[in-house]
Amino acid sequence: xxxxxxxxxxxxxxxxxxxxxxxxxxSSPAAASASAAGAASAASAAPAASTAASGAxxxxxxxxxxxxxxxxxxxxxxxxxxxxxxxxxxxxxxxxPPAESDVPAQIAQIEDAISQGLDGIALAPTDxxxxxxxxxQALDAGTKVVFIDTKGENKGVTFIGTNNEVGAGLAGQYLCxxxxxxxxxxxxxxxxxxxxxxxxxxxxxxxxxxxGLNLVAEVPAEWDKAKGQAAMEDILTKNPDLKGVFGxxxxxxxGAVEAIKNAGLTGKIVVVGFDANPDAATAVLAGDxxxxxxxxxxxxxxxxxxxxxxxxxxxxxPEVIDTGTELVTKDNxxxxx
Numbered sequence: 489x490x491x492x493x494x495x496x497x498x499x500x501x502x503x504x505x506x507x508x509x510x511x512x513x514x515s516s517p518a519a520a521s522a523s524a525a526g527a528a529s530a531a532s533a534a535p536a537a538s539t540a541a542s543g544a545x546x547x548x549x550x551x552x553x554x555x556x557x558x559x560x561x562x563x564x565x566x567x568x569x570x571x572x573x574x575x576x577x578x579x580x581x582x583x584x585p586p587a588e589s590d591v592p593a594q595i596a597q598i599e600d601a602i603s604q605g606l607d608g609i610a611l612a613p614t615d616x617x618x619x620x621x622x623x624x625q626a627l628d629a630g631t632k633v634v635f636i637d638t639k640g641e642n643k644g645v646t647f648i649g650t651n652n653e654v655g656a657g658l659a660g661q662y663l664c665x666x667x668x669x670x671x672x673x674x675x676x677x678x679x680x681x682x683x684x685x686x687x688x689x690x691x692x693x694x695x696x697x698x699x700g701l702n703l704v705a706e707v708p709a710e711w712d713k714a715k716g717q718a719a720m721e722d723i724l725t726k727n728p729d730l731k732g733v734f735g736x737x738x739x740x741x742x743g744a745v746e747a748i749k750n751a752g753l754t755g756k757i758v759v760v761g762f763d764a765n766p767d768a769a770t771a772v773l774a775g776d777x778x779x780x781x782x783x784x785x786x787x788x789x790x791x792x793x794x795x796x797x798x799x800x801x802x803x804x805x806p807e808v809i810d811t812g813t814e815l816v817t818k819d820n821x822x823x824x825x
Contacts, residue, residue, distance in 0.1 A: 545577060545579045546607045546608070546797065546800060547578070547579045547581070547605075547606045547608075548580050548581070548607060548796055549580075549581050549582075549597075549601045549606050549608070549609045549610070550565070550566070550580060550581070550583070550609075550636075550792060550793065551582075551594060551597055551609060551610070551611045552584040552612050552637075553584065553612045553613070553614050554584050554587065555584040555586070556584070559739075560763075560765035560767065561737075561738075561763050561765055561783070561785050565612070565636070565637070565786070566582045567789065568786035568787060568788060568791075568792075568793075569582055569790065569793050570582070571786075572789065572790045572793035576797055578793065580793055583597045585614060588711055589679065591614045591619070594614045598619070599622060599625075602631060606631060607631065607796075607800050608631060608632040608634075608796035609626055609632070609633045609634075610633075610635075610789070610792030610793060611633060611635055612635070612636050612638050612788075613635065613682075614679075615679075615681055616639065616681075616683055617641055619640060619641075620640065620641045620642055623640060623645070632796050632799040632800050634646045634648055634796055634799070634805075635647045635648065636648045636649055636791075636792040637649045637650075637684065637785075639683045646795065646805050646807055646808070647808050648791045648792050648808075649684075649783075649788055649810075650783045650784075650813055651687075652684050652691065655688070655762060655781045656689070656690070656691030656692040656695075656734070656736070657694065658781050659691075659695075659734050659761075659762060659780075659781050660692040660694065660696045660734065661695045661699075662760050662779045662815060663696060663758060663760060666732070667701055667758055670702055671702060672701075672727050672729060672730045672731055673701045673703055673704070673730070673733060673734070674705040674707065674723050674732075674734075675689060675692055675696075675703065675705070675706045675707070675734050675736065676707055676709045676716050676720065676733065676734065676735045676736055676744060677689050677707065677708045678709075678710065678737060678740070679711060688736040688762060689736065692734045693706070701732070704723075704727050704730070707722070707723060709743065711740065712739060712740065712743070713739040713742055713746075714743060716735055716741065716743025717744065717746045717747045718743075718747075719740075720733065720746075720747035720748065721747045724747060724748070724753070728751075732759075732760070733758070733759055733760070734760045734762075735759070735760070737761065737762050737763050738761040738763040738765045738780055740761070741760065741761030741762070742761070742767060742768060745771060745776045745777060749776070754775075755775065758778045759776070759778055760777070760778060760781075761780035761781070762780060762781045762783075763782070763785075764780045764781065764782035764783065764824045765780075765824075766824065766825050768780045768824075769816065769823075769824035770821075770825060772816065772821040773825075775818075779815060779816060779817045781813055781815060781816065782813060782824060783811065783813060784811040787812075791811065795809065
């Protein structure tokens with residue numbers, strides 16, 4: 489990959505952080521606290537060293553599925569990565585494709601990272617199968633790799649993120665507890681080719697069907713608010729007596745809220761999201777959404793950088809590092825604004 493291409497990508501998408509850089513994107517103050525305490529203490533112990541054999545600072549790429557601007561979840565991942573870079577004395581670069589569906593752009597970013605000889609990559613793969621070959625190239629080149637947020641397909645590569653099936657089960661159980669048995673409910677799915685999308689669809693559906701709710705629609709909306717709204721409008725046209733919906737992320741859930749408002753059904757349909765981003769927390773407090781499931785995106789970025797340093801230093805790390813989940817309702821939503 490030539491330098492011109494790398495410069496273009498960097499200008500459009502990258503925020504490079506030297507160890508001395510201050511600040512970071514804002515995120516929920518409670519996001520980090522949502523992770524399991526035991527996992528946090530084990531996974532985030534500060535690495536002992538942060539320099540390559542040459543004595544130069546380690547260089548690590550954190551490649552997210554989407555840009556932090558406009559998406560509180562990815563902004564929080566970025567924040568955690570930056571903080572880890574500052575505290576550990578490593579050079580961290582944060583990149584993302586323009587959209588979560590732009591797989592070729594992410595592949596190109598990893599190709600560039602390999603050509604630059606970076607020491608480590610923390611990757612949230614847009615499409616695990618499509619990214620698998622380029623990830624293998626990175627591993628073969630001696631670059632250390634961990635997956636964050638979404639589990640990849642390459643064997644032996646640690647996954648750092650949420651147990652999405654368990655978290656979606658919490659959302660499904662909330663619907664079970666707040667919708668009468670037999671009531672019609674729907675699921676707005678993410679990108680179903682991603683392990684995250686699959687796990688949230690599986691976990692929510694298992695809980696919903698087990699308790700006897702009537703699942704009338706499972707519609708992909710690709711993590712997008714506008715697509716979530718459009719999908720919900722279609723679902724309501726076909727099922728005007730719908731009683732509940734699970735949006736597999738908060739963007740889609742907030743899109744569903746708009747469709748429900750436009751249909752004059754606010755307060756009549758239980759809406760549950762996933763991520764507990766500040767906009768969703770505000771919607772929960774306002775009564776537009778009923779609940780959401782909190783992740784710990786700050787820890788995904790932070791643990792990704794810290795565990796890459798451990799691998800680079802020759803240490804071993806667990807195969808899976810769970811950053812935890814928590815159900816968020818009016819009782820605790822203020823903690824996530």
